[in-house]
Amino acid sequence: MKKWGSVIVATMLTLTLVVAGCANQGSSTGGADASEILVGVILPVTGNNATDGKDMQNAIELAVKKINDSGGVHGKKLKIEVADDGCDPQMATTAANKLVSQNVVAVVGGYCSGATLPSSGVFRNANVPMIVPAANSAKLPAQGYDTLFLINGLTPDQAQTAADYMAANQAKKVVLIHDNSAYAKDLADFAKASVEKSGGTVIAYEAINPEEKDFSALVTKIKGLQPDATYFTGYYAAGGLMVKQFKQKGVSGLFFAGDGSFSEDVIKIAGADNAEGLLITATPTAEFIEGAEAFTSDYKQAYNNLAPGPFSALSYNAVNLLADAIGRANSTDRDAIKKAIKETKDFKALGQTISFNAENTLDTSNFAVLKVTGGKFTLAK
Numbered sequence: 001m002k003k004w005g006s007v008i009v010a011t012m013l014t015l016t017l018v019v020a021g022c023a024n025q026g027s028s029t030g031g032a033d034a035s036e037i038l039v040g041v042i043l044p045v046t047g048n049n050a051t052d053g054k055d056m057q058n059a060i061e062l063a064v065k066k067i068n069d070s071g072g073v074h075g076k077k078l079k080i081e082v083a084d085d086g087c088d089p090q091m092a093t094t095a096a097n098k099l100v101s102q103n104v105v106a107v108v109g110g111y112c113s114g115a116t117l118p119s120s121g122v123f124r125n126a127n128v129p130m131i132v133p134a135a136n137s138a139k140l141p142a143q144g145y146d147t148l149f150l151i152n153g154l155t156p157d158q159a160q161t162a163a164d165y166m167a168a169n170q171a172k173k174v175v176l177i178h179d180n181s182a183y184a185k186d187l188a189d190f191a192k193a194s195v196e197k198s199g200g201t202v203i204a205y206e207a208i209n210p211e212e213k214d215f216s217a218l219v220t221k222i223k224g225l226q227p228d229a230t231y232f233t234g235y236y237a238a239g240g241l242m243v244k245q246f247k248q249k250g251v252s253g254l255f256f257a258g259d260g261s262f263s264e265d266v267i268k269i270a271g272a273d274n275a276e277g278l279l280i281t282a283t284p285t286a287e288f289i290e291g292a293e294a295f296t297s298d299y300k301q302a303y304n305n306l307a308p309g310p311f312s313a314l315s316y317n318a319v320n321l322l323a324d325a326i327g328r329a330n331s332t333d334r335d336a337i338k339k340a341i342k343e344t345k346d347f348k349a350l351g352q353t354i355s356f357n358a359e360n361t362l363d364t365s366n367f368a369v370l371k372v373t374g375g376k377f378t379l380a381k
Contacts, residue, residue: 037072038081040083041060043057043082046084047088049237055311056309057082081102087111087112105337110132112181116140127334131318131321138155153365155187156190158258159194175227176233179207188231192205227253236260239269243274247273256278283314284366286350288368289350291351321344
């Protein structure tokens with residue numbers, strides 16, 4: 001009797017899961033109640049990149065609060081559900097499936113490209129529109145997903161920004177270092193092409209393990225090459241250590257890092273003295289954006305005088321863009337929202353005007369070169 005009871009229970013459980021799965025697949029109007037619109041947020045809440053993830057979450061929550069305080073979207077309040085991707089492909093897949101199971105109508109997020117690549121596939125399979133404010137590997141739009149929209153510039157734009165600055169400063173001999181992540185390898189590859197196109201020479205192309213702490217062997221090797229510039233394309237945890245060790249070893253030339261290292265933490269890890277003069281290719285933070293004064297003030301007031309992070313303004317823009325699209329669609333149907341996002345034309349946001357091209361990316365680059373001066377990021381001259 002115990003055996004047959006187990007079979008019956010197992011069969012009933014299987015049927016329940018099948019029915020539940022079919023119900024989720026058929027619905028596209030969100031899992032919130034009738035007065036709410038459920039939006040998924042996928043970010044690194046834990047791990048080495050949690051600082052930037054929290055900055056992005058803060059900005060998203062601030063945007064949601066402002067929208068809801070102004071009456072919401074067609075009288076409905078936005079409600080967010082946050083899932084942690086840890087900047088890890090496996091965690092990202094689990095987090096994306098969690099949000100799909102909660103029946104979100106759309107998703108905002110994506111910091112690490114290596115995590116956003118698999119999560120965007122999960123959302124594509126579930127027909128969930130995703131607006132990405134940070135991750136910018138060219139491999140993302142190359143997937144051809146009609147649900148994926150990027151509002152940050154792409155790695156080719158960032159690479160060209162670095163190469164142009166190097167050429168303007170007569171940096172001909174260039175070292176490139178990546179950490180084997182999808183984003184960093186992508187940026188390094190494009191940087192190589194851009195440097196060579198600009199008349200420079202890549203004298204070394206190196207990869208590191210970002211979990212390592214001691215890069216002395218590599219730093220010593222590069223010192224012997226006497227580079228005019230070194231460009232590290234990975235994330236800030238390893239970037240800060242590398243900046244510190246380059247300075248301590250007295251390696252020649254300019255030191256650049258990509259926007260994965262654009263964080264106050266890179267200065268903390270390296271030490272302010274070692275980080276002095278560090279150059280970063282990135283989209284400018286709110287403090288450098290004309291018209292973002294009110295956002296910066298509101299952010300500081302909401303978060304104990306904490307300044308907005310590197311991707312806070314873009315994350316804020318992503319939520320406002322989504323709310324605008326839902327408003328224009330006059331629906332929480334995923335297909336209607338996706339269509340409305342695609343049809344966005346000249347949407348005015350902090351530091352950018354958003355329209356999407358055929359690849360669901362921006363036509364104009366928003367990258368600049370920033371420089372660490374006196375322990376703070378400034379716009380490079």
